[in-house]
Amino acid sequence: MMLEAFKQHKTIRHMTIGEEGYGQAGAIFRDEQDRIWLHLNGKISKRYAGNLTPLIRKTGDHPTAYDVDTSDIFTPFAARSHNLERHSDFICLDEELFVQKKTSTSYATHTVSRNPVPYGDILAPLFEIFMEPTILNEVLIRTSIPEVLRNEPPLSSGVILYGEGGTGKTALQKAIADVYQKAGAHSAELNVAALSEKYIGSLAHNLDAAIAAIVETSSKDGKPAFVFLDEATSLVMNTASHNSSGADYYQEAVDVLKKYIANYPDLVFSITTNADPETFDDTLIRDGRLAPVRIPVPGRHEKAGMWQFFIKKYNILDDISMENALQLADRIPMEKGAFISRFCKDYLARKKLAMETARAETGSLLDSLAAGHFVSLDSVKKQITLQTIMDDIGQSLENRPGKPARPVMGFVKKTAA
Template sequence: MGQGTPGGLNRQGFPGDRKQDGSDKKEKKFEPAAPPARVGRKQRKQKGPEAAARLPTVTPHTKCKLRLLKLERVKDYLLMEEEFVANQERLKPQEEKAEEDRSKVDDLRGSPMSVGNLEELIDENHAIVSSSVGPEYYVGILSFVDKDQLEPGCAILMHNKVIYSLGQYFGFEARIFWFGHLGFRIISGSGSGYFRYGLLTFYGQNELVQVLSVVGLLQDEVDPMVSVMKVEKAPLESYADIGGLDAQIQEIKEAVELPLTHPELYEDIGIKPPKGVILYGEPGTGKTLLAKAVANSTSATFLRVVGSELIQKYLGDGPKLVRELFRVADDLSPSIVFIDEIDAVGTKRYDAHSGGEREIQRTMLELLNQLDGFDSRGDVKVILATNRIESLDPALLRPGRIDRKIEFPLPDIKTRRRIFQIHTSRMTLADDVNLEEFVMTKDEFSGADIKAICTEAGLLALRERRMKVTHADFKKAKEKVMFKKKEGVPEGLYM
């Protein structure tokens, strides 16, 4: 009998196939492979009720976002325009009323209006005023005048209305008192009747009376003579157009230009910059030309005035013009005030025998006060120029007012050569021109004389219909200029 094999082993003694119990996993069945993906044209979506109810796909695309922002901006603009139109419609009645009120104020002011000065404020509705000619008046201030800006000394506008009044009842003296007290000016008289002013009634002869009242205020009053002194356009001359004068250019830069551009340098070294300089020397040596170069090189406001312009006809107008000049310079600071021919007002003081001489001395005293008075000048520099420094008053030249005196001598050989090169640089010269002959001459040439020689030589060439200037033209021009110079200047004038 054969014995059975142990469990789990087959007949050869190896583990054999044994039926798995229920806990074992079943064997995997065969599954066919997935069909290949469809390649080619995309199958069309079938239309139907489901496709109609489905919402379109919305993606956050860049173009859509930009379009949305653009439409929102357009909407904001439209809203702004709508608000603007609504505001204009709402403000239109107010503008019409303001225009009507403005016309009423203009009618009250009248035309023309007189210009006067406010001497004293009595109260909110009354003041004492004066005009350029005539006495002072006690007048009323109309309600539409801005009283916060009224201060003694300011320029005001007064209306110029003429009415009929009566004042014979009080007699001539009383009439003058009452009408002067009420701000009236009597012009003429004719007829009879009565006149009422407030609660007062006057009976008697008709008088033509001018009523004065403050109706306005002049803002930023600037004398027209001072406004034309301001150099609006910088001159074309620069330091490169000046032949020689290197020492003079250096001195004026240190005294005028550098304190305005780099004031911290003077603070660091512990000194106060100079207040002004004076340029003196013979005519034609380049004083005014150097002042033009300063105006060209700096961005400061440049005010130029001739000394004779400060001499005015009426009493007190000269000192007033000097005060106005420095006030405008202070308002426009940093600024430079250039006074040419200062010897017109700055001569030495003697016993004056006429009103004109005394007025010139008062103008110079005001100039002395403005140069070194109680108030500081700040960033205002002064340049004076004269041909006769020996005739100026010593008080004008003392340190503290004029700290530097810059002399302009006649040009030497090196300076002459440089000036000839500057003035002949744009001229068409012939080959025979030898400028060294004129540079080395013993005649005393100024810079203006050299310029006149070059100009005269060009005119002589044009007279002969030539486009080039020859050496002979320069010789003739030199003789002509030197002859006029020796003939026109008295001997011993410039010592």
């Protein structure tokens, strides 16, 4: 029904003064400061299509001249303000722009109320996920994050997150699982390899038993459950994509999944895979069961956001500007998010090691410590600038496994005593 409603649509930015319509899901975003943003490339329709479709009205020529009825909608945290601010397609709706619909033709300005529930704390695991806002928003809706936060039954069955390795699928999946737990619901990871190895030829049986146990816990507590399977390609592929010897074996497990997806609405599933969506079992994704969502390689701005976040998280620098973060992003055009988080996590320790061993002729930390060459973290941080980070990124890339070994330790060359 919703797809039909938006076949005849226009974008919000092309609305005329006085025109109003219902915004599609994804037209409204909430940032980490609980502010609401309007996506100007979002679409509107004259037909109402559910409680995620707010009424939007264009009131004037000014770029922010929109009235939005927020009385009947709930939007989870979907993007960070600094990500939204740099895109001209998003505008922040100040409190005086929020309106409460009185009648079909009458509006009155009101101040948006702040939720008493600490949603920011519950959603904190998602703050480390850096993805294009519309993609992250789609995943949050499909995994029923709004309903979990409001203690309501899930509206969706879940997702199949696909894309090449290292794009953050697993991190996103685990962040959603943490949100479920923080919200008082349940989450459980099922390992396909472990379920297959428990007893030879019993994947379907073991999967059935594992999910049944989750259902029992969920039903007893009256809470939904998020069930996630990482790198479970064998459970999303159609029969033709398996080799003939394993087709029946895996198809039985797929049938188990379909049984629970169809009959247990309090279960929300997430499966990650590197497989081509053309190979997915059609019965898993049709009729709104599991929605395939492609997780792309992070772009330049997503990488910049990661640099800003992780440099501050691991106390490398107090903060860096977006301009500097973009320079760091440009330094690793072929790398993904895992490189950034790993580099920042290890950075101070590696710098400290390099400084402590710099005076030892042998390059040994033991020799250096025995000689009293101790270095404080404050001393290490005083040596760090944007340029030293840029230089050390280059050396880190050169010293990765598979590269020729270099006769240095840490990120800086050994200096003379």
